[in-house]
Amino acid sequence: MALFGKKDDEVRPPAVQAPAAAKAAPQSSQKNTSLDTTYVGKNLQIKGNISGEGSIIILGTLEGKFDLKGRLKIAQGAKIKGNVRATDIYVSGNIEGEIAASERVQLDNTAKITGGIVSPKISILEGAMFDGEIKMSARTAEVSKPASPRPTQAPPAAAPEKKETEL
Amino acid sequence: MEKGKSTGSTSLLSKKVKIEGELKGNEDLHVEGHFKGSIKISGDIFIGPTGIVEADVEAHNVVVQGQVTGNVTAHKQLQLQSSGKLLGDCAAQSIHINEGALFEGRSKMIRSSASTTGGKPDGNRPKN
Secondary structure, three states: HHHHHHHHHHHHHHHHHHHHHHOOOOOOOOOOOOOOOEEEHHHHHHHHEEEEEEEEOOOOOOEOEEEEEOEEEOOOOEEEEOOEEEEEEEEEEOEEHHHEEEEEEEOOOOOOOEEOOOOOEEEOOOOEEOOOOOOOOOOOOOOOOOOOOOOOOOOOHHHHHHHHHHH | OOOOOOOOEEEEEEEOOOOOOOOOOEEEEOOEEEEEEEEOOOOHHHHHHHHEEEEEEEEEEEOOOEEEEEEEEEEEEEEEEOOOOEEOOOOEEEEEOOOEEEEEEEEEEOOOOOOOOOOOOOOOOOOO
């Protein structure tokens, strides 16, 4: 028993030292050691548009548009009002607006989405709230195009009427 | 440099990202990308060498290694490092400019009201 106890102690110290060493690392760099991931903290409110490349993690509030070539993660507690466009979108917070992903959308169990989703791949965990329309067609980049494949000879004002009759 | 009144975490705007709009909050901010609009935070702001800020900035401490076009208000200290460029006015309680920095604008010093002992905020006004 004592031998097993000693062995466990021998095994544990390195594991304990690793997180201690990580904590000893400079406190200014918390989650991202690289400067590639944009991080919007939970006490930050942005009213405006975000565009660019790379990964973004949002914990705060944003009112505006997103146009990103990369991974977007909307963490729990984050509130977004506006259209979101990215390559991958992982949602654990609130979004009011249209979402368009060119690769995948993942809704966590704390996600709340009011608005449409356009994405070739979708995954929704139980507990997520989703009120809107979902489209999984191949052409995900064009959200503004009308859904019906028929050529719209009629003026654009007639297009919503066509959709209603289809439903 | 005294820390600002932030929650302790730092938000980061990375190099290839551009934000246009108003940014407000109670956090520290590290800008490596492009920001256009206005920034008002109660924490510190650090503009890295690739950071380009076309905005009026208001923060507790402001450290500039990149480029700022706009007016800066630092409630504590404004630091312009040797790669920093400030095109605009600044108002700060203390200002530190390293050789090599570019500053074109007007500087105004903010006189602190409670600089001596930590007394009441209504405390001794300078008798002038």
